[in-house]
Amino acid sequence: MTPQEIRAAFIADLIGIAPDLDPAAIGDDDHLQDDLGLDSMDFLNLVSALHKRFSLPIPESDYPRLATPSKAAAYLAAMLAA
Amino acid sequence: MSLFTMPSLGADMEEGKLIEWLVKPGDHVAKGDIVAVVETQKGAIEIEIFEAGQISALLAEPGQTLPVGAPLAQIGTAEDAAPSVAPPRQEQLPQAAQPPAPSVAPVGGSGGPRPASPAARARAADLGLALETVAGSGPGGAVLLSDVEAGTRLRPAPPTAPARDGGPKGRPGLDLTEMRRAIAAAMSRSKREIPHYYLSHEIALHAAQGWLAATNAARPPDRRLLMGALLVRATVRALAKVPEMNGRFDEGGYVPSATVNCGLAIALRGGGLIAPAIPDAQDLDSDTIMQRMRDLVARTRAGRLRNSEITQGTITVSSLGETGVDAMFGVIYPPQVALVGFGAPRVRPLVQDGTLTPGLAVTATLAADHRVSDGRRGAVFLAEIDRLLQEPDSP
Secondary structure, three states: OOOHHHHHHHHHHHHHHHHOOOOHHHOOOOOOOOOOOOOOOOOOHHHHHHHHHHHOOHHHHHHHHHOOOOHHHHHHHHHHHH | OOEEEOOOOOOOOOOEEEEEOOOOOOEEEEOOOEEEEEEEEEEEEEEEEOOEEEEEEEEEOOOEEEEEOOOEEEEOOOOOOOOOOOOOOOOHHHOOOOOOOOOOOOOOOOOOOOOOHHHHHHHHHHHOOOHOOOOOOOHHEEEEEHHHHHHHOOOOOOOOOOOOOOOOOOOOOOHHHHHHHHHHHHHHHHHHHHHHHEEEEEEEOOOHHHHHHHHHOOHHHHHHOOOHHHHHHHHHHHHOOOHOEEEEEEEEEEEEOOOOOEOOOOOOOOOEOOOOOOOOOOOOOHHHHHHHHHHHHHHHHOOOHHHHHHOOOOOEEOOOOOOOOOOOOOOOOOEOEEEEEEEEOOEEEEEEEOOOEEEEEEEHHHHHHHHOOOHHHHHHHHHHHHHHHOOOEEE
C-alpha cells in the first residue's frame, strides 16, 4: 500500500467509529483525543478496526504511535513493511 | 385489551414525535420487543413494549407529535378471547410495516409517510433531505441508509451540509438545542430538589493497571478491557455493601432497587450528554460490562438507544476518561439518589509502606442524596470501591 492509501484507510476507519467527524476537516497532526474528541472507548474501537483491516496486533504499548493521523500512517507503514 | 401509550422518557418530557412503527396490526409482540421509534430531546429512542399480546390497531401515525400518555396502539392480550374487529380507523394507517409492495417507486405525497429505516430517516433529517425524493430499495420500497447516501451523491450538496452551524455535526437526528434544554430541566430539578452531599477519595490503581496490562497483552483489540470497565464493575459490586445508594426517589419517597441498572454518562462530541443504563449489572463480570459499555457507547453515537435504557437507571457513573481533569463533583440524575464520578487516572505521588513512589491513581467522588443516606455511608461506599479495585481479578 502507498502512504496515501494507508492514510485514506486510517481516515475511513476513524470516520467509521466517529461518524460525526468531517473527514475533510481532519488535519494530519490533529491529536485523536485532544483535538478530535475521541474517548478511550472510541480509540479502542479504532484500534479494533485497524487490527481487522491490516491484520496487525497493535499492542497497547504502541497506542502512543497512533496519536495523530500522520503518526498512525507512519506506524502502520512501518509495521506492514516489517 | 389494553392501550400502548406515549411513554415518558424523563420527568422533563411532555411530548414525543412518533417516527416509525416497527409492528403492524396483527403482529404478536412479547414483553421487551421494540415496537416504535420516538423522537425526543434525547434523540430518536427505540420504544419497547412491556406486555405480551397482539397488536389490534395502531392509533397514531408516524410524524405525529403526541403528549405523554396519548394512546399509540391497542393491544389484545392473551385473555382476549377472539381476535378483535379492526377499528375503521385502521384504514388510514401508514403502511410502513406492511409486507413488501411490488413496486419500489416513491410513494406519492398523499399516500402516507414514506417507509424508511430509522438510520435512513435520521441521515435524511441530518441532510435536510425529503425521504419522498429518494427511491427506496428495501422491503416495500422502504428507503434504506444506502439509498439516502446514494441520493445525496446525485444532487449537489447544499453548501452548509457538513456543519449547518459551523460547529460539530453532533449525533445524527439529534437537536442539540433540545438536548441542552432537557439537560437544563433535569439538572435544575436535581439541584432544586435533591440535597446533595459530596465525598472524594483517592484510589491507587497500580493493581488494576497491572492486571489490565497483563490481561490485554494476550488479547486482540476486540477483547481488550478499559480501566473504565473496571471502575464501573467495582462501583456496581460495591453497591452490595451500601444498597441505599441504588434506587429512585419518587413522589412517594425513596424506593431501593433490587437490580443495579448502572447509568453511564456519555458525552457527545457535538455537545450534550446522555446517561443510558446497563440493566441488571450487579452480577456481570468485567468482560460483559466492557461489552455492554461498548454497545451502549456505539448505540448512543448512532442514536439507537431504547427507552428502558434511558429511564430505568438506578445509579450513574460518570468517568472523565484518560485525558480529563483530576476530579468531578457531579449532579445526581433524578430520580436517582447517587452519582459516582471518576477523574482521569494519573500518575501521582503515592505513599506506600512509608515510601513515596509514583503510581497511577484516580480520584473517585460521590454525589449522594442526603434525604436517603449520610456521609458515613457514602464513605463506606467509596472505601468499598477502593477495596474492590485492589483485587481486579476477583470473579
